[in-house]
Amino acid sequence: MRNLDKYKGVIPAFYACYDKEGEVSPEGVQALTRYFVEKGVKGVYVNGSSGECIYQSVEDRKIILENVMKAAEGKLTVIAHVACNNTKDSMELAAHAESLGVDAIAAIPPIYFHLPEYAIAQYWNDISSAAPNTDFVIYNIPQLAGVALTQGLFAEMRKNPRVIGVKNSSMPVQDIQMFKQAAGEDYIIFNGPDEQFMSGRVIGAEGAIGGTYGAMPELFLKLDELVKAGDMETARELQYAVDAIIYKMCSAHGNMYAVIKAILKINEGLELGGVRRPLADLIESDMAIVEEAAEMIRDAKAKFVA
Numbered sequence: 694m695r696n697l698d699k700y701k702g703v704i705p706a707f708y709a710c711y712d713k714e715g716e717v718s719p720e721g722v723q724a725l726t727r728y729f730v731e732k733g734v735k736g737v738y739v740n741g742s743s744g745e746c747i748y749q750s751v752e753d754r755k756i757i758l759e760n761v762m763k764a765a766e767g768k769l770t771v772i773a774h775v776a777c778n779n780t781k782d783s784m785e786l787a788a789h790a791e792s793l794g795v796d797a798i799a800a801i802p803p804i805y806f807h808l809p810e811y812a813i814a815q816y817w818n819d820i821s822s823a824a825p826n827t828d829f830v831i832y833n834i835p836q837l838a839g840v841a842l843t844q845g846l847f848a849e850m851r852k853n854p855r856v857i858g859v860k861n862s863s864m865p866v867q868d869i870q871m872f873k874q875a876a877g878e879d880y881i882i883f884n885g886p887d888e889q890f891m892s893g894r895v896i897g898a899e900g901a902i903g904g905t906y907g908a909m910p911e912l913f914l915k916l917d918e919l920v921k922a923g924d925m926e927t928a929r930e931l932q933y934a935v936d937a938i939i940y941k942m943c944s945a946h947g948n949m950y951a952v953i954k955a956i957l958k959i960n961e962g963l964e965l966g967g968v969r970r971p972l973a974d975l976i977e978s979d980m981a982i983v984e985e986a987a988e989m990i991r992d993a994k995a996k997f998v999a
Contacts, residue, residue, distance in 0.1 A: 702735030736770025
């Protein structure tokens with residue numbers, strides 16, 4: 694049985710960090726990495742949806758991962774999402790990630806064309822072959838990718854010894870149970886939707902990767918602690934508080950990640966820039982929402998975190 698302990702816990706999805714010209718900021722990447730080390734999270738998930746990977750070049754993503762690894766200094770589990778919408782670039786990023794010593798690589802399925810499952814499996818296995826000594830995580834996010842991980846495709850992928858589990862971001866929490874039940878203890882299923890962190894953990898997810906964790910890591914660390922302790926009443930209350938914050942952050946004109954970066958500037962003094970077009974940046978009227986969400990996070994920390 695494999696040792697999967699380094700993946701069990703709260704793993705924030707890493708945010709894209711830009712300078713004033715909208716280019717990747719190595720200094721911002723390193724500052725955000727040190728922030729996560731200081732907060733005590735298990736690891737980081739780099740260059741995924743929250744990292745705006747769809748709108749970045751191969752070189753952008755290499756710079757980001759290099760600076761994460763430099764600042765992490767071995768103190769975080771690092772999972773690098775390497776999927777691009779073609780196999781060649783994905784394999785290049787996979788090989789680069791392995792050369793840096795990441796713990797695992799991950800990939801969504803190819804998007805736009807609806808490929809047959811054997812082609813999706815080939816895509817993932819080709820990527821894995823470029824990092825033959827590195828664990829591989831399947832990223833299931835059907836609402837964005839347009840294709841879902843089926844039990845048959847998951848079974849096919851488990852023939853690859855580097856595959857260790859699934860980052861499951863589909864909304865039905867039952868999917869976590871089904872993947873866990875099919876794979877057994879030798880695989881790890883990560884909860885994806887932040888709004889169902891508690892539900893996912895209870896039904897079988899042993900780790901969790903999420904896009905809003907970075908705005909309030911203390912709250913998710915506490916939620917994980919409460920679930921482990923079996924204090925479901927307090928866990929439910931905290932989950933509801935977290936969800937209210939998420940709904941508030943999603944209510945702005947600007948993209949949620951633009952809101953989160955503005956919150957981190959207020960609450961943590963981090964300068965991470967805006968978001969990359971075509972994602973919508975904040976407008977002036979959004980600042981009231983940003984301020985309210987930032988205050989909600991501070992209030993929740995005061996209430997739930999000792």
